[in-house]
Amino acid sequence: MRIISGIQPTGKIHIGNYLGAIKQWLELQKKEDCIFFIADLHSLTCPYEPKDLKESIIEAAICYLAAGIDPEKSIFFTQSDVPEHTRLAWIFNTVCPIGELERMTQFKEKSKQFRKNINAGLLTYPVLQAADILLYKAGAVPVGKDQVQHIELTRTIARRFNQKFGQTFSEPRAILSEGSKIMSLTDPKKKMSKSSDPNNCISLFEEPEAIRKKIMSAVTDTGKTVKYSPKTKPGISNLITIYSLFSEKSVKEIESNYKEKGYAEFKKDLADIIITSLQPFREKRKEFLSNKNQVIQILKSGAEKAKKIAERTISEVNQKIGINL
Numbered sequence: 500m501r502i503i504s505g506i507q508p509t510g511k512i513h514i515g516n517y518l519g520a521i522k523q524w525l526e527l528q529k530k531e532d533c534i535f536f537i538a539d540l541h542s543l544t545c546p547y548e549p550k551d552l553k554e555s556i557i558e559a560a561i562c563y564l565a566a567g568i569d570p571e572k573s574i575f576f577t578q579s580d581v582p583e584h585t586r587l588a589w590i591f592n593t594v595c596p597i598g599e600l601e602r603m604t605q606f607k608e609k610s611k612q613f614r615k616n617i618n619a620g621l622l623t624y625p626v627l628q629a630a631d632i633l634l635y636k637a638g639a640v641p642v643g644k645d646q647v648q649h650i651e652l653t654r655t656i657a658r659r660f661n662q663k664f665g666q667t668f669s670e671p672r673a674i675l676s677e678g679s680k681i682m683s684l685t686d687p688k689k690k691m692s693k694s695s696d697p698n699n700c701i702s703l704f705e706e707p708e709a710i711r712k713k714i715m716s717a718v719t720d721t722g723k724t725v726k727y728s729p730k731t732k733p734g735i736s737n738l739i740t741i742y743s744l745f746s747e748k749s750v751k752e753i754e755s756n757y758k759e760k761g762y763a764e765f766k767k768d769l770a771d772i773i774i775t776s777l778q779p780f781r782e783k784r785k786e787f788l789s790n791k792n793q794v795i796q797i798l799k800s801g802a803e804k805a806k807k808i809a810e811r812t813i814s815e816v817n818q819k820i821g822i823n824l
C-alpha cells in the first residue's frame with residue numbers, strides 16, 4: 500500500500516509528536532511504500548517572512564530526517580519542487596463544491612485567527628491537500644485528528660472526479676495516530692503542544708540540562724507514591740507514560756520499582772532516560788545542520804522520484820478531462 504503525509508515547515512517537534520505520531524510513521528516506513536513531503540505551499544496561506552521560509556523548510560527537513568525518516572526507504576521531498584501538485588489542485592478546484600470548503604473547521608479557525616489575511620488559499624487549502632494525496636494514488640494518510648475532515652474532502656473530490664470523468668482515483672483513508680496522548684508538563688490536563696508555554700513541552704532535540712530542568716519542575720500532585728491514575732494524579736501519570744514509552748518498561752513494573760522511592764528520585768531517573776533516548780536524535784540533527792547541502796540533495800533527489808509518479812497521474816488526468824492534444 501502507498502502511504503503519504505505532509506509536514507508543515509513550522510515549529511519544532513516535541514516528544515508528544517514523536518511518541519504520538521512520528522514513531523508510527525517510522526513503523527510504516529519499514530513495510531509500506533511511504534511518501535513524506537514538506538508542505539511549503541500550504542504554509543504560504545498563513546503570514547510568514549519570505550526571508551525565513553527557506554531556512555524553515557531546511558530546518559523541518561533536518562528534524563524529520565534526524566527523527567528517522569529514511570530517504571533510502573521513503574520518498575522525501577519539498578512540495579513546491581513537484582509542480583504537478585498545483586496543476587492537479589487547479590483541476591480539483593473545478594470539481595470541488597465551494598460549500599464544502601466553507602464548512603472546514605480549519606478554514607473557520609484560521610479565518611478568525613488571521614482576520615486581516617483571509618486569502619483564497621486558506622479556503623482552497625484542502626483542495627491542494629487532496630491533490631497531494633491523489634497525485635500519488637495513496638491508499639492511506641497518517642494524520643492527526645484535526646486533519647480527518649480534509650481526508651474526507653479528499654474522498655469527496657475523488658468521487659466527484661470519478662463520476663464526471665470516469666474511474667481514476669480510489670478513496671484514501673486516514674490512519675489516526677494511535678500513540679498515547681502526552682500531556683503538558685506544566686498543566687497535565689492539557690495536551691503537550693508546541694503552541695503553548697515552552698516549559699510545557701520537551702523538543703526532540705532539547706539539550707540535557709533543559710530536559711532535566713523541565714522534568715524536575717513538571718507539575719505533579721502533592722502525594723508521594725508513584726502510581727498511575729490519570730484521573731486523580733494526572734501529572735505523575737503522564738510522567739509514568741513517558742517513562743514507560745521511552746524505557747519500554749510496563750506501568751506496573753515502574754510502579755513497583757518506585758514503591759519505596761519518592762517523586763524526586765523517579766523524576767531524576769526519568770530525566771536520565773529521556774536524555775539518553777534523545778541523544779541519537781540530537782547528534783543526527785547536529786550532523787545534518789553542519790551539512791545542509793546534503794539535506795538539499797536528499798530533497799532534490801526525492802522530488803525526482805516523486806515527479807515520475809506525479810507525471811503519470813497528470814497525463815492520465817489530462818487525457819480524461821480532455822486537455823491532452
Ligand code: ADP
Nearest residue numbers: 515516519520642643679680681690691692693
Ligand atoms: P501541536 O499540537 O504541538 O501543534 P501538531 O498539531 O502539529 O502538534 O501535531 C502533529 C502530530 O503530532 C499529530 O499527528 C498529532 O496527533 C500528534 N501530537 C501532537 N501533540 C501530541 C501529544 N501531546 N501527544 C501525542 N500526540 C501528539
Ligand code: TRP
Nearest residue numbers: 503504505506507538628631640
Ligand atoms: N494539512 C496538513 C497539516 O496541517 C499538512 C498536509 C498537507 C498534509 N498536505 C498533506 C497531510 C497531505 C497529509 C497529506 O498537518
